[in-house]
Amino acid sequence: MVLRLLIPLLMVVVGVGVAAADLPKTAGTVNHCLDCHPLHYPERGSCTDCHRGFAGTKRLNIAHQGLLAARYVAFTLPEHPLAVSGRQLLKDYACRRCHRSGNQGNLLAADLDLAQQTRRPEELEESIRNPVLFMPEFHFYESQRIALVNAILEGGQTVPPPEQEQPTVVHFEGAEVTREFQFEKHCGGCHRALTARFGGLGHGLIGPNLSGIFSEFYPQSFGDEQQRWTVENLEKWLKNPRKVRPFAQMPPLELKQDEFERICAELQHIPPE
Known part of the structure; x- marks a missing residue:
């Protein structure tokens, strides 16, 4: 009780000038964060509402458990x-x-x-x-x-239960690909891609990463009008990249129809028939 009365008095002495009613509290206990730290954003509630941690103790190892530094709040x-x-x-x-x-x-x-x-x-x-x-x-x-x-x-402030399984494929540097993928054969020298079914494919770093290329979250970078990448647009690009983008550095890629379909299936996470 004495400490609770002394804190606002001390803050007035050093020029902070905050009333006792403005001091944030945690679950009805004294906010020991204020023993060491000046008060700011009192309208936002307790210190732990932003920085987490535990304000009801003077033991630093407990008070700072899970604490978020100022740059992360x-x-x-x-x-x-x-x-x-x-x-x-x-x-x-x-x-x-x-x-x-x-x-x-x-x-x-x-x-x-x-x-x-x-x-x-x-x-x-x-x-x-x-x-x-x-x-x-x-x-x-x-x-x-x-x-x-x-x-x-x-x-992640409000995280609902996951609706699908988490990725479980683990990748190791230098691991050999034991299965033949058309993406590896035709694209992997310049590109990489993560796939839900086959894991990581490709080893090149010259071209852009193609992970999730057909999804709504991939950059809309097809052509000068910034369109989404679709199977049809990818086919146009592979046949003649400079027709889509005049200064493209990628050369045309000649593929058989079944090879192109296999590449799309690998990128779309659809198993090839």
């Missing part, structure tokens, strides 16, 4: 520049072509809505900085990585 302020930037980066770089975030996207790789429940924000940022096999090297700046982590945390 911009998502709690929807109009914060980091929150706005993160949402735009998530869209511009088509993260949902492989991941689910905000209950939207393909499940070709980790579900970001669920990953944040078992991974610290620092780990999420590191996974963006140092991507795993088959994840593109985006070379984001630190500020971009922090913005993306904020977008991931924002998307």
Whole structure:
């Protein structure tokens, strides 16, 4: 009780000037966060509403359990520049072509809505900085990585039960492909793609990553009018890329009809007949 009375008095002395009624509390207990940290955004409730952790104890190892650093809580302020930037980066770089975030996207790789429940924000940022096999090297700046982590945390605030199974295919560097895929044969030298049925295909880094190419989450980059990639559009592109985009560097690719259909089946996650 004495501590609760002393905190607002001390804050007035140092110039903060916040009334005792404005001090955020946690479950009716004293907010010990204020023993060390100045109060900000009092209208948003308790410190733990944004930063998580546990405010009802002075034991730092307990109080800081699951604590979110300030740079990772911009998502709690929807109009914060980091929150706005993160949402735009998530869209511009088509993260949902492989991941689910905000209950939207393909499940070709980790579900970001669920990953944040078992991974610290620092780990999420590191996974963006140092991507795993088959994840593109985006070379984001630190500020971009922090913005993306904020977008991931924002998307997973309310996570419904998953509607489909999580990806279970594990990829190893240098592993040999034991089955003949038309994508590997004709496209894999320049491109890579994650597929739900066959896992990762291809090994090239010259061309763009084609994971989820036929889905709504893939960048609309076909032609000058920025159209979606469909089976028909892919066929036009392969027959004569420069007819679609005059300065395209990719040469035409001659394929038999059954070879083209097999490639589309592998990319669409439909087993070939």
